[in-house]
Amino acid sequence: xxxxxxxxxxxxxxxxxxxxxxxxxxxxxxxxxxxxxxxxxxxxxxxxxxxxxxxxxxxxxxxxxxxxxxxxxxxxxxxxxxxxxxxxxxxxxxxxxxxxxxxxxxxxxxxxxxxxxxxxxxxxxxxxxxxxxxxxxxxxxxxxxxxxxxxxxxxxxxxxxxxxxxxxxxxxxxxxxxxxxxxxxxxxxxxxxxxxxxxxxxxxxxxxxxxxxxxxxxxxxxxxxxxxxxxxxxxxxxxxxxxxxxxxxxxxxxxxxxxxxxxxxxxxxxxxxxxxxxxxxxxxxxxxxxxxxxxxxxxxxxxxxxxxxxxxxxxxxxxxxxxxxxxxxxxxxxxxxxxxxxxxxxxxxxxxxxxxxxxxxxxxxxxxxxxxxxxxxxxxxxxxxxxxxxxxxxxxxxxxxxxxxxxxxxxxxxxxxxxxxxxxxxxxxxxxxx
Numbered sequence: 400x401x402x403x404x405x406x407x408x409x410x411x412x413x414x415x416x417x418x419x420x421x422x423x424x425x426x427x428x429x430x431x432x433x434x435x436x437x438x439x440x441x442x443x444x445x446x447x448x449x450x451x452x453x454x455x456x457x458x459x460x461x462x463x464x465x466x467x468x469x470x471x472x473x474x475x476x477x478x479x480x481x482x483x484x485x486x487x488x489x490x491x492x493x494x495x496x497x498x499x500x501x502x503x504x505x506x507x508x509x510x511x512x513x514x515x516x517x518x519x520x521x522x523x524x525x526x527x528x529x530x531x532x533x534x535x536x537x538x539x540x541x542x543x544x545x546x547x548x549x550x551x552x553x554x555x556x557x558x559x560x561x562x563x564x565x566x567x568x569x570x571x572x573x574x575x576x577x578x579x580x581x582x583x584x585x586x587x588x589x590x591x592x593x594x595x596x597x598x599x600x601x602x603x604x605x606x607x608x609x610x611x612x613x614x615x616x617x618x619x620x621x622x623x624x625x626x627x628x629x630x631x632x633x634x635x636x637x638x639x640x641x642x643x644x645x646x647x648x649x650x651x652x653x654x655x656x657x658x659x660x661x662x663x664x665x666x667x668x669x670x671x672x673x674x675x676x677x678x679x680x681x682x683x684x685x686x687x688x689x690x691x692x693x694x695x696x697x698x699x700x701x702x703x704x705x706x707x708x709x710x711x712x713x714x715x716x717x718x719x720x721x722x723x724x725x726x727x728x729x730x731x732x733x734x735x736x737x738x739x740x741x742x743x744x745x746x747x748x749x750x751x752x753x754x755x756x757x758x759x760x761x762x763x764x765x766x767x768x769x770x771x772x773x774x775x776x777x778x779x780x781x782x783x784x785x786x787x788x789x790x791x792x793x794x795x796x797x798x799x800x801x802x803x804x805x806x807x808x809x810x811x812x813x814x815x816x817x818x819x820x821x822x823x824x825x826x827x828x829x830x831x832x833x
Contacts (some may be wrong), residue, residue, distance in 0.1 A: 415756045433649060435728035439527070443473035444501035446733060448454035450491070451483045451716070454536040461748045467736045475701050483507075486810070487790075494519040494721065502724040503733055506551060506717050508542035513787035514719065515545035521727060522548040531756075538713045539755040541782045550739045552718030553755030555746070557677045559610060559711035560781040561772060563697040564689055567672040567777040570594045572792040576673075576699035578709075580614060585663045587649035590672045598796045599673045600651035600665050601644060603658040603794025603804050607675055609712045613781055613789035614704025619792065620784040621827070627821055628829045629796075632813035634832075637704060645804040651726050653804050675729045677714065678753050700779050714731065715755065715808045740759030753777075788825060795820050 402541075435442055450460060463475045481489060487510050493500035494517070506514065511789065514520050523529045535553050543551030554624065564578055568586075577583040577639055586600020586716075601607070606718045612618060617633035620626065628634065644650050651671060654661035665676045667687020683697070687691060690696045703709035718734040722725060736742060743759035746752045754760060765771040783789060795817060803813040818831045 405574045413498075414551040418799055426592050426660055429524075430521060430727050432728060432731045434527070435527045435731045439471065439732055440473070442471065442728045442732060444729050445475035445477060446726050447477045447479055448503040448722070448733065449481045449486060449505060451486045451505045451507075456750045458745075459746055459831075462736060463742050463745065467733060467777070470736070471729075472527050474731060474732065490514070490519070491517070494723065497723055500721045500723060502726060502730045503553060506552075506587060506719045507790075508539075508713070508715050508717060509783065509789045510718065511543055511551050511717055512545045512785050512789065515548070515550040516787040519722055520550040521722045521724065522550060523720065523731070523734075524549050524550060524728075525732045526674045527755075528731040528738075529553055529771065530735050534740070534756045534758050536755055536777060536778060538756060538780055538782055539715055539717075542713060542715065542785065543717045543719075544785065551719040552734050552740060554716045554718050555559060555694050555743075555752040556713060556715035556755045556771065556777065557753055558713055558776050559607065559675050559677055559701055560674050561675045561699045562680070562684065563699065564596075564669060565594050565664075565695050565697045567594055569668070569830075570696070571672075576780060577702050578699060578700075580611070580702045580704055582642075584644060584647070584649070587644075587647070587673070587828040591649045594672075596669070597651050597665075597671045599644065600671045601641065601653045602662045602675065602774040602805060603655060603797070605793045605800045606712060607659075608638070608641060608796075608800050609783075610675060610701040610710065611641045611704065612714075613710030614640075614706065614708055616703065616706040616708055618706075618781075618784070619796075620786070620826075622784050622786060625825060625829045627818045627829050629821075630811070630818040631832045633706070635811045638800075638814060640704065641802055642806070643756055643809055646806060648805065649804045653801075654789040655801050655805065658801075676709075678751065678769065682751060694768075696769070698769055698776070700776050704821075709779045711779065712777060713777070713780045713782045715753075749766050767799040778821075792821060793824055795825075 423515050438696040486794045539553035573586050577586045590598050615633040615637040621628050621630045645653055665671045667684045669689035684690050685693055701709055701711045720730045724730050740756050740758045743754040743756050747764045748755050760774055799813050799817040802808050803810055822831050
């Protein structure tokens with residue numbers, strides 16, 4: 400049994416002999432994947448997949464499931480749509496009790512470490528689920544590892560990039576998107592002066608502050624050293640840059656509620672020239688009046704900081720197999736199929752997801768300029784700290800980042816308070832900076 404497992408998790412693992420909701424036959428307790436690898440057509444039974452994606456994407460996944468069942472006619476897949484905001488706790492509850500958990504779940508990359516630490520995810524190294532692992536982009540694959548085991552297979556990935564209005568840039572006489580935050584501020588001033596359009600609007604969520612941190616060579620944590628580093632000197636310098644922007648006359652004030660919606664609405668209406676956002680926002684931007692002409696949407700890497708570095712966070716989702724599944728062979732085959740080059744290419748074209756396999760960035764996929772631009776953005780992206788409960792860190796981060804951007808506290812005081820809260824409530828075994 401792996402280190403870090405809690406008493407509650409032990410109880411959950413002991414209960415894994417109870418029936419998972421999908422497994423009615425198949426590999427039973429065999430987790431090797433040998434049968435699936437050597438004689439896949441003999442694998443039979445049913446599995447349940449909890450799909451946490453937007454239900455509008457359901458028809459594409461149903462199409463893939465139909466193709467999978469045609470290839471493996473003895474396996475029945477039950478796709479269950481589970482609300483993303485409820486799925487994490489719902490899975491924990493089901494896995495701990497050993498009743499009602501799915502065979503396969505679509506996990507946010509921030510959930511994987513927590514689920515694995517509790518003993519709920521099946522290690523996939525050496526199984527057909529992880530076939531062709533060398534083809535996965537290193538960043539997304541790193542989000543699926545815990546304690547030197549691979550507990551997920553990257554489904555889709557995302558990151559942040561600089562989105563900008565090409566028409567406004569042309570009117571302001573700016574030939575290229577800014578490559579540093581200093582250039583970003585200078586561009587915003589030029590745009591305001593020459594066009595009257597506001598340069599930007601910041602999203603006051605902690606996740607969207609990470610490009611500022613990474614640009615200074617800083618990060619939230621040093622996981623290996625078990626140290627909170629968000630309030631390092633470099634971290635403070637990063638927040639000073641964000642505050643400089645938020646408090647300037649070339650940026651709309653960040654909204655303290657629904658900050659994401661406010662910034663995106665301003666951008667697609669043409670009220671601001673630049674924002675940070677991800678590939679999920681592209682379709683929504685095209686629906687705005689500023690980007691009825693899709694060619695007007697520019698996408699570039701996030702700007703770099705004074706340390707000469709640029710880096711955005713890596714997000715996305717993984718496929719994971721429940722450790723208590725009664726049909727692991729069928730689960731491995733399903734994950735292998737859904738994460739294949741062919742499947743990723745289809746979802747990229749039909750629902751605009753960003754592939755995690757290098758080979759899925761085909762000429763047809765990258766003919767879409769947005770996907771090609773975000774593929775480039777991934778080259779400077781960095782994983783968030785891989786620890787259990789990383790999502791809880793961002794709940795506190797959001798609150799303190801808002802206070803910094805409003806000017807209620809200085810960047811140093813705000814980050815020191817954040818580090819203290821993380822240390823006292825969430826990361827008691829970590830040391831702090833300063």
